[in-house]
Amino acid sequence: MFDKLEIFRMSQGLAMHAAKRQSTIAQNVANADTPGYRARDIASFAETYAPLATDGMRATRAGHLNVTSGPHEVAQAREALRPGAVSPNGNTVSLETEVMASASAKGDYDLALGVYQSSLRIMRASLGKQ
Structure with missing residues (x-):
């Protein structure tokens, strides 16, 4: 019952998105010296979460309105556009940019x-359990 609360699904989705982005950044750093490697990144969480925010009706349970996707699906990696960061060997990885993206x-x-933790504390307080 409580796993279907929107705040928990959104925080889970953001955590999964951050983990996927961190993995993509690690791949960029690992390939910093690979000739021709193009730096990759993933779409922002707002872009991946936005398609579910509609101004129409909203599904509240499975089978309601035949909703097929969840809000916590992680975006696929795509090539990042970072103008001016191309090395002579064609590599577009900038370690400074990757450090900032990692942060x-x-x-x-x-x-x-x-x-997630704040929401859990609020729920516990509302149930009378500290």
Whole structure:
């Protein structure tokens, strides 16, 4: 019952998105010296979560309105457009950019964890359990 609350699904989705982004960034760093390697990134969480936000009716349970996708599906990696970051061997990985992207992904993960923990505390308090 409580696993279907939107706040928990959203925080789970954000955590999964941050983990996937961190993995993609790690692949970029691992291939920083590979000739011709193109830096990759994934779409922002807002872009991947937005298609489910409609101004029409919303499904509240399985089978209602025949909804086929969940809000916590992780976006696929795509090539990042980073102008001016091409090395002479055709590699587009900039370690400085990857460090900043990694910090951003960690911040997203920490946010997801904070939202989950706060929501859990609120639910426990409403049930009378501290």
